[in-house]
Amino acid sequence: MPDLPRSFSPSSASLWKQCPRRWRYRYVEKLPDPPGIPALIGTFAHRVLELLCDEPATGRTVDRARELAGQAWPKTAINPDFVALGLDDRQVHDFRWKAWTAIEGLWALEDPTGVEVRATECRVTATVGGVPFFGIVDRLDRDGDSLVITDYKSGKAPRGADRPKSLDQVLLYAAAVEDSIGERPDRARLLYLGAEILETAVSDDLLADTTSRFAEAWHEVGAACSNDRFNTRPGPLCGWCPYADLCDDGRAEVERRVSAGRMRDDAPARALLGL
Numbered sequence: 200m201p202d203l204p205r206s207f208s209p210s211s212a213s214l215w216k217q218c219p220r221r222w223r224y225r226y227v228e229k230l231p232d233p234p235g236i237p238a239l240i241g242t243f244a245h246r247v248l249e250l251l252c253d254e255p256a257t258g259r260t261v262d263r264a265r266e267l268a269g270q271a272w273p274k275t276a277i278n279p280d281f282v283a284l285g286l287d288d289r290q291v292h293d294f295r296w297k298a299w300t301a302i303e304g305l306w307a308l309e310d311p312t313g314v315e316v317r318a319t320e321c322r323v324t325a326t327v328g329g330v331p332f333f334g335i336v337d338r339l340d341r342d343g344d345s346l347v348i349t350d351y352k353s354g355k356a357p358r359g360a361d362r363p364k365s366l367d368q369v370l371l372y373a374a375a376v377e378d379s380i381g382e383r384p385d386r387a388r389l390l391y392l393g394a395e396i397l398e399t400a401v402s403d404d405l406l407a408d409t410t411s412r413f414a415e416a417w418h419e420v421g422a423a424c425s426n427d428r429f430n431t432r433p434g435p436l437c438g439w440c441p442y443a444d445l446c447d448d449g450r451a452e453v454e455r456r457v458s459a460g461r462m463r464d465d466a467p468a469r470a471l472l473g474l
Contacts, residue, residue, distance in 0.1 A: 201227040201424045206324070206333040209368040212416045217436060220449075222420070223429040224442045232441050233280055235467065240294060241353040243268075243275050244301040244392065245337065248351060251305075252316045252338060259311035264302055301353040304393025315341040325378035327371060328410030330417040336372045345385035348372045348401075356391040365389060366399050370409040373401045438466030 338349035369387035433452035
């Protein structure tokens with residue numbers, strides 16, 4: 200039987216909710232799950248903004264961000280995940296332009312020279328809802344007497360009913376920071392770079408709801424590991440699963456959607472399955 204992981208993160212919990220079988224491939228069998236272009240753009244943008252916020256407050260300018268992006272680029276260019284994309288010169292140019300657009304989008308949301316940054320890329324180990332937690336907080340800010348969790352997003356902001364759910368990650372970070380340092384952050388924010396800030400107060404009720412769902416997912420993982428039963432949840436995201444060729448249900452779902460004209464041409468599973 201698979202061993203229960205030593206810790207649980209918001210990203211691991213999110214993948215579990217998406218599909219337990221994919222979670223098993225990723226976290227039990229530890230099969231590669233290479234990031235695509237959007238994820239690597241986000242990683243590069245995060246790195247540059249981390250470097251920027253480590254600068255003295257008055258030095259957090261657009262020009263300085265451009266310099267830092269230039270300094271950070273060579274390491275990205277030789278990253279095996281980036282190299283594996285096999286991008287041509289035009290595609291590399293587009294990648295860098297999209298990454299810079301995300302970075303520059305910070306100034307549409309806030310003036311970083313006026314932010315008191317307490318920590319960046321803060322690794323937090325804690326107990327959240329009785330669950331061993333591990334996560335990396337993009338930014339921990341001080342706003343007067345208040346602590347603020349800030350997390351960057353380079354993708355599109357969620358719509359409608361997905362908006363409250365998207366805050367689960369930063370609320371879990373808030374719970375973990377409180378467990379770790381004994382001080383509860385007052386606010387938690389998602390900065391959708393260039394688009395909008397999605398923010399919430401950190402309340403007892405919200406923390407209770409979010410940590411309860413987190414604990415529920417952890418207990419489900421424990422049960423699945425105990426009986427080695429990891430069910431599939433076929434759906435549109437099968438088209439973006441790197442394990443579609445290993446999963447009979449995933450393969451069938453992709454084939455069905457392709458036949459019905461309901462799968463995007465750029466879905467990676469199409470190429471993986473020769474469709």
